[in-house]
Amino acid sequence: DGGITQSPKYLFRKEGQNVTLSCEQNLNHDAMYWYRQDPGQGLRLIYYSQIVNDFQKGDIAEGYSVSREKKESFPLTVTSAQKNPTAFYLCASGGLVTYEQYFGPGTRLTVT
Amino acid sequence: QKEVEQNSGPLSVPEGAIASLNCTYSDRGSQSFFWYRQYSGKSPELIMSIYSNGDKEDGRFTAQLNKASQYVSLLIRDSQPSDSATYLCAVRGSYGKLTFGQGTILTVHP
Numbered sequence: 001d002g003g004i005t006q007s008p009k010y011l012f013r014k015e016g017q018n019v020t021l022s023c024e025q026n027l028n029h030d031a032m033y034w035y036r037q038d039p040g041q042g043l044r045l046i047y048y049s050q051i052v053n054d055f056q057k058g059d060i061a062e063g064y065s066v067s068r069e070k071k072e073s074f075p076l077t078v079t080s081a082q083k084n085p086t087a088f089y090l091c092a093s094g095g096l097v098t099y100e101q102y103f104g105p106g107t108r109l110t111v112t
Numbered sequence: 113q114k115e116v117e118q119n120s121g122p123l124s125v126p127e128g129a130i131a132s133l134n135c136t137y138s139d140r141g142s143q144s145f146f147w148y149r150q151y152s153g154k155s156p157e158l159i160m161s162i163y164s165n166g167d168k169e170d171g172r173f174t175a176q177l178n179k180a181s182q183y184v185s186l187l188i189r190d191s192q193p194s195d196s197a198t199y200l201c202a203v204r205g206s207y208g209k210l211t212f213g214q215g216t217i218l219t220v221h222p
Binding site for chain 1: 116144146148154155156157158161163200202204208209210212213214215
């Protein structure tokens with residue numbers, strides 16, 4: 001069953017704690033992306049990766065970190081430096097020909 | 113000026129009507145254009161991609177692209193209540209990144 005999985009679906013953390021969000025894909029896509037969506041807003045790009053062991057900052061990378069050690073996996077760490085981490089986090093993957101992006105189900109992070 | 117702008121909405125249409133969703137973009141070098149549908153509380157789902165000027169049809173959906181006017185639209189024919197969602201326009205610009213509009217909320221009422 002091909003697709004993109006994100007876990008967990010809901011995540012609750014206290015301020016000051018780092019948290020890692022999982023994203024896995026078995027679509028053999030080269031590129032993977034992390035977006036953040038706040039209520040009533042569009043998606044904003046956090047980080048993206050087009051090849052293993054390489055990634056680039058998106059528009060709002062401050063307070064986040066990523067790794068791409070395997071083609072299938074692109075975990076996102078939300079650090080305590082992120083000032084307003086509560087949001088809906090979306091992982092996507094896609095190829096490098098059509099540049100279509102397909103989204104996972106998302107993780108809702110609440111930090112109190 | 114925002115990089116990708118969508119008509120503000122919300123848009124309400126009766127069942128069976130045509131819903132028209134519009135999007136303008138600022139980067140003249142943009143090459144790829146996408147429409148996503150997002151149901152409340154869910155992740156976006158890709159419904160249309162368009163790369164060249166003109167119309168592209170897929171079932172009840174038609175995407176229209178006019179690069180000279182920097183305009184892309186999505187028409188939904190025979191709208192159904194199940195089409196009620198937020199529609200996101202996304203544009204791949206000169207630097208390769210996808211930029212999303214704020215979204216237009218569509219409500220189809222019976």
